[in-house]
Amino acid sequence: MVKRTKIKxxxxxxxxxxxxLIKGWVRTRRDSKDFxxxxxxxxxxxxxxxxxxxxxxxxxxxxxxxLTTGSSVEVRGSLVESQGNQKYEIAxxxxxxxxxxxxxxxxxxxxxxxxxxxxxxxxxxxxxKYGAAFRVRSALAYAIHKFFQxxxxxxxxxxxxxxxxxxxxxxxxxxTTLDMQAPxxxxxxxxxxxxxxxxxxxxxxSGQLNGEMYAMGLGDIYTFGPTFRAENSNTARHAAEFxxxxxxxxxxxxxxxxxxxxxxxxxxxxxxxxxxxxxLELFAKFIDPALMDTLNTIxxxxxARITYTEAxxxxxxxxxxxxxxxxxxxxxxxxxxxxxxxxxxxxxxIVRDYPKEIKxxxxxxxxxxxxxxxxxxxxxxxxxxxxxxxxEERYDVLVQKIKAMGMDVEDYDWxxxxxxxxxxxxxxxxxxxxxxxxxxxxxxxIRDVIPFPRTPKSINF
Ligand code: 4AD
Ligand code: MG
Numbered sequence: 264m265v266k267r268t269k270i271k272x273x274x275x276x277x278x279x280x281x282x283x284l285i286k287g288w289v290r291t292r293r294d295s296k297d298f299x300x301x302x303x304x305x306x307x308x309x310x311x312x313x314x315x316x317x318x319x320x321x322x323x324x325x326x327x328x329x330l331t332t333g334s335s336v337e338v339r340g341s342l343v344e345s346q347g348n349q350k351y352e353i354a355x356x357x358x359x360x361x362x363x364x365x366x367x368x369x370x371x372x373x374x375x376x377x378x379x380x381x382x383x384x385x386x387x388x389x390x391x392k393y394g395a396a397f398r399v400r401s402a403l404a405y406a407i408h409k410f411f412q413x414x415x416x417x418x419x420x421x422x423x424x425x426x427x428x429x430x431x432x433x434x435x436x437x438x439t440t441l442d443m444q445a446p447x448x449x450x451x452x453x454x455x456x457x458x459x460x461x462x463x464x465x466x467x468x469s470g471q472l473n474g475e476m477y478a479m480g481l482g483d484i485y486t487f488g489p490t491f492r493a494e495n496s497n498t499a500r501h502a503a504e505f506x507x508x509x510x511x512x513x514x515x516x517x518x519x520x521x522x523x524x525x526x527x528x529x530x531x532x533x534x535x536x537x538x539x540x541x542x543l544e545l546f547a548k549f550i551d552p553a554l555m556d557t558l559n560t561i562x563x564x565x566x567a568r569i570t571y572t573e574a575x576x577x578x579x580x581x582x583x584x585x586x587x588x589x590x591x592x593x594x595x596x597x598x599x600x601x602x603x604x605x606x607x608x609x610x611x612x613i614v615r616d617y618p619k620e621i622k623x624x625x626x627x628x629x630x631x632x633x634x635x636x637x638x639x640x641x642x643x644x645x646x647x648x649x650x651x652x653x654x655e656e657r658y659d660v661l662v663q664k665i666k667a668m669g670m671d672v673e674d675y676d677w678x679x680x681x682x683x684x685x686x687x688x689x690x691x692x693x694x695x696x697x698x699x700x701x702x703x704x705x706x707x708x709i710r711d712v713i714p715f716p717r718t719p720k721s722i723n724f
Pocket of ligand 2: 647649650
């Protein structure tokens with residue numbers, strides 16, 4: 264018995280073959296007088312293989328002529344040179360049906376909008392565009408591990424359920440097993456001592472704080488996992504559940520951090536260009552004609568590096584009409600970020616040294632005592648791709664900051680331990696995996712680069 268071959272490997276073969284076996288889903292069927300052409304896709308690559316099924320096959324009338332788009336089949340036959348525009352096709356000796364697709368299978372020839380396809384997110388991986396996107400997503404995830412492992416970073420699994428707010432922004436989903444209809448009370452308030460963990464628990468917004476602890480033991484680490492944010496921003500760049508990559512380096516400062524971020528972005532873009540060329544071609548053709556230029560610009564240029572103060576000045580002097588006027592001390596809007604990277608520098612920009620009031624408590628206070636050693640990487644079409652910083656390693660300064668931000672020092676006693684026992688300068692960042700996906704594919708909505716998106720008022724599937 265001949266073993267199954269993936270369609271991708273058939274096209275890579277340098278010879279025809281007497282006997283091959285493929286399995287996949289029917290994309291189209293066309294009948295002529297003596298045979299049918301059946302296009303089959305198995306998800307291993309963008310291309311379909313064309314199968315020629317002759318009317319002398321014993322199930323020609325009963326099965327083959329009834330094949331609908333979406334049906335699943337197995338085909339045994341010879342791999343022969345194609346008369347058409349592809350290298351090979353299969354002359355079928357046998358075609359077995361696993362399952363017919365009902366006539367109402369929604370992914371017929373007709374082109375659908377992304378909005379419609381989101382309503383059938385369970386079926387969209389069977390389209391060319393989403394097949395391509397999710398092959399790229401897999402390659403990109405692999406490239407992330409490859410990048411860090413090649414550099415001696417250890418992969419750390421930080422918890423998903425957490426007892427502390429890593430960003431101090433209060434955008435957390437609560438996790439509880441209490442009966443919401445009749446929660447236990449103490450002194451008029453819900454008594455979380457009765458809850459599963461004996462205190463309030465949430466889904467994590469970031470693995471950073473736990474990651475830092477492991478950097479203090481293992482040196483260089485990275486996390487790569489799901490994170491959750493209950494921010495009610497219904498934008499094309501925000502999801503309530505998204506994946507984040509968070510490296511953390513012991514004995515590193517903000518400059519090491521920016522270098523690592525720039526190296527990583529370039530490495531990932533190059534990896535996808537080298538390994539997903541066929542899928543990227545589809546995006547360049549149908550989604551973003553400037554895609555390859557954008558990617559080449561990223562790979563071939565140094566990222567611009569400026570301070571937040573310089574960024575505000577550049578925008579003020581630009582004469583550009585912003586919806587929100589850029590102002591020192593106010594957090595940057597997406598339109599500001601995009602102006603800097605798309606209009607002004609025309610390449611990725613790293614902005615550093617933000618006012619301390621607008622950034623998280625753990626960032627290291629600079630000499631000026633006004634700014635913190637934060638850095639954001641901004642890229643065309645997306646704006647913020649990465650947010651990172653050198654961490655405040657001085658115990659007293661950190662305690663002061665936690666208090667000043669109205670947070671409870673007791674909640675962070677474990678975190679503060681790292682500043683008491685052999686504290687070292689360290690730095691890290693978070694890369695939004697879906698934003699990276701948007702960058703490399705040209706896809707403009709975050710809902711279309713994550714398999715089953717979760718956004719405000721939407722949790723189907
Ligand atoms: O800038 P953020 O909030 O940084 C942190 O969470 C730090 N703890 C990272 C660190 O230093 N270890 O988030 C990091 C990145 C953002 O730059 C953005 O790309 C992405 O995560 N991100 C989101 N992506 C999708 N949907 C959301 N709601 C996101 N919020 C942040
Ligand atoms: Mg940020």
